[in-house]
Amino acid sequence: MRDRTEAAAKAKELVSRMTLEEKASQLKYDAPSIDRLGIPAYNWWNEVLHGVARAGTATVFPQAIGLAAMFDEDMQEKIADVISDEARAKFNGQSRHGDRDIYKGLTVWSPNINIFRDPRWGRGHETYGEDPYLTSRLGIRFIQGLQGKGKYLKTAACSKHFAVHSGPEALRHQFDARANAKDMNETYLPAFEATVREGEVESVMGAYNRVNGEPACGSETLLKKTLREKWGFRGHIVSDCWAIRDFHVNHKVTATAPESAALALKNGCDLNCGNTYLHILEALQEGLITEEEITTACEHLFTTRFMLGLFADDCEYDQIPVTANDTDEHAALALEAAEKSMVLLENDGILPLDPGSIRTIAVIGPNADSIPALEGNYNGTSSRYVTFLEGLRRYAEKHGIRVLYSLGCHLFKDRTSGLAQADDRLAEAAMYAEAADVTIACVGLDAGLEGEEGDTGNEYFSGDKKDLLIPESQRRLLDVLTESAKKLVTVVTAGSSLNVPGGNAKVFTWYPGQAGGTALAELLFGEKNFSGHLPLTFYRDINDLPDFENYSMENRTYRYFTGKPLYPFGYGLSYTSYQVLSASVSGNEVKTEITNNGKMDGDALVQIYVECDSPFAPVHPRLCGFRRISLKAGETGTVSVPLDPLTYTVVDPDGQRVTVEHCTLYAGVCQPDEQSIEMTGSKPVSIRK
Incomplete structure (x- = not known):
């Protein structure tokens, strides 16, 4: 090259x-x-x-x-x-x-x-x-x-x-x-x-x-x-x-x-x-x-x-000119990335929202109109930020929907004004939630709460999380909204595993970038379909894990965790359902046939996991291949998924990688464990090698 x-x-x-x-x-x-x-x-x-x-x-x-x-x-x-x-x-x-x-x-x-x-x-x-x-x-x-x-x-x-x-x-x-x-x-x-x-x-x-x-x-x-x-x-x-x-x-x-x-x-x-x-x-x-x-x-x-x-x-x-920066084409790619990255964690049927049957929505929470919630850390400065509130308002205006907004609470302090009593925005949040057909709660963290330790080389102070909870101010807000809202969609912004209860539906947005608000509105109202999946395990409680300072992989990540996760690695819902119908190994790839069983177009993620017959294998099957495929409603397609060259190997206690004669591959849209199958309603196909 x-x-x-x-x-x-x-x-x-x-x-x-x-x-x-x-x-x-x-x-x-x-x-x-x-x-x-x-x-x-x-x-x-x-x-x-x-x-x-x-x-x-x-x-x-x-x-x-x-x-x-x-x-x-x-x-x-x-x-x-x-x-x-x-x-x-x-x-x-x-x-x-x-x-x-x-x-x-x-x-x-x-x-x-x-x-x-x-x-x-x-x-x-x-x-x-x-x-x-x-x-x-x-x-x-x-x-x-x-x-x-x-x-x-x-x-x-x-x-x-x-x-x-x-x-x-x-x-x-x-x-x-x-x-x-x-x-x-x-x-x-x-x-x-x-x-x-x-x-x-x-x-x-x-x-x-x-x-x-x-x-x-x-x-x-x-x-x-x-x-x-x-x-x-x-x-x-x-x-x-x-x-x-x-x-x-x-x-x-x-x-x-x-x-x-x-x-x-x-x-x-x-x-x-x-x-x-x-x-x-x-x-x-x-x-x-x-x-x-x-x-x-x-x-x-x-x-x-x-x-x-x-x-x-x-x-x-x-010869690349300065005008090649911050272009419309780049903005469109940032929007597409935000759409593809958001993960639908829970949905009792409330989503997608029907703009024809909704007259008022309440958008509430400290991350609703927050630019830091879009940015994450090590970020540039966009000229085109669309917060969640702005994205939802723009969409609502096109469909004659009224938007009510309340900050609800401070991101982490107990009040938003220094002279006010604690929880000074909860009443406003409750009355707006009561007045709305649907309430969208925008909660979570930003890079000021999780990030790099502040030192001489950094521009800010942040650090590690102590637990898997959102700040107490936001927990009180969600309690109020759970009581007051007719229907509640919880939108969580963060970069790591959190346990956030409540809501008829739950969306995890990560820090979605400059177009986060536009992407969220399109996804919540069904203009686009959810297709993001978790690249990490969401745990229920920090006490389920070893000490933070312990670098052993025992009981860590989906490969070795022995407890029941809140949401498994690889998990993600959509407005449709997918099923891998068949799979076969050809050389160093798995050829799969997958169908969209639902009524909405979407992107399926074919995931391949391997379980080797060896005492040195991880506790659970590990990821060894993945590939997205776009499928229209009712369509069946084929996709070839390249395999990790290390698929049929394990690492022994001496750190040596050895080849294993017999392994089982699983091809599906989730891990091959009972919890993932139950949560997605889709069972992977197994292939014995």
Whole structure:
């Protein structure tokens, strides 16, 4: 696709003309210019998790966990392709104006492919969920969309945070994540390996924590033996932000900043997000590193810059105009993604709403008219936000429906006005609910309540969840609405597992991006059909899980959880019903025949699970294939689902992957367990291999 050998040769030649001090200066994220060599300043730090982030106007797609809920590889790559177009458009224009600041480069620190192993983790909504195979496929396609297919990289993607990282946020700077060999090779490493080998990701970012005793950003086991030697990674490695400082300040594995810089550099960390590499030359003077190691890191970094075409006059992406950002076509894609990502969890028949029989709806709740509820974190700024209230009002106006709105309560405080008594908006919420034919309660969280721990590298404070409940203020609101509303639709906005009771129907929207309100209105009124599915298990109570700090996979995620979930992984309802009629294995794919038994067109998600006859297999069948198919009402179609190359394998306690002779495949629209079958009304077809 592109010539790394040529880029590496050019990088080697350019770096050979630098002084020692100049080479050292280039190993920090805010690399200065070297005017005598024609090298402009470059800031390596940019974020594009679900759109170009933190650099002004850009299309805001659903948060990563919402993208995962689409279970759609092609859509995933299409969205990433749009994001990289916008990144190039903004880079081209801003560079011409001399703006080379943070969040404006072409090295983008996405995707986050950590495994969402525990619902308390605040950053879980940045991931693609709890399953290694789903994470691998979506990570690969996102990377391919970001990096493009041209002579040069359109942007340079980054797999993060390598490799065992999923909270607690409050402890991440000193925490040691202990994982056994089986969990490492079965759960924590496969998605990273896939994005390196198949996705050809250009960079990998280490994690803050230690992994089995070694700080991740200075781990010989992870960075040298696994990433470079075993997997053959040829790109560059970047630290998480200020993570190298943690070596001596928090982890106490080194005593000084020069020692920390040396530990990271010697084990392959080329780029420091932070400032500890200001001590590189001190480390050299103390004999802790060699100039050759500085040179190698610098060559890795400039190889990436050459692969991006930053020193070329024939880069096809240099011609992308600023007007390629925030286009109508991109907005349409963001709407389609929001529609495909929302999950219908419960429905007693109230949905879809009939606009002909409804005269008044009440839209109530702290997330009803909230832009943060659309955005998630690591987000850009849209010029086209449509909140849930706005989307529902626009739809209602077209059909002569009156809309009543109340905030209902504060997102998490006990009152909305400082001088008022507690629950100062509950009466308003109750009277509007009583007056309406249908009440739509918009509750949940936003990235201010679940997200990344605030520190010197972040712009906000958030963190982990303590439980699976929405804030108490909202629980009181739902109690009132349950009593007052004639019919109640509960719309939950969040990026993780929550247990929210009440309502005739329940919809989970994730953080749906700029078009969330339009998508919600279309889905609730049946203009579109629900097709999103859960990329993670929804649990009933946090007490059903092991300690947050325990990184063993025992009793975690759908593969190992022994309790009864609230909603299973892969679950999602629609306004129609689907049934896989037959399935057969042909080579490395499963050919299925599936029918739409209902009266509405929709997208079915064919899910393939495997159960191997081995004591080393997970407790439950695991996902090994998935594919969406559009079916009209009453239509039967066929779809071929590619299988995970690792389908007929298990990982033994020593971490070795072994092939199993006898396995059973299940092809359906849900997991093959009794609860999923009961909740969806559709039983998978089994195939014995």
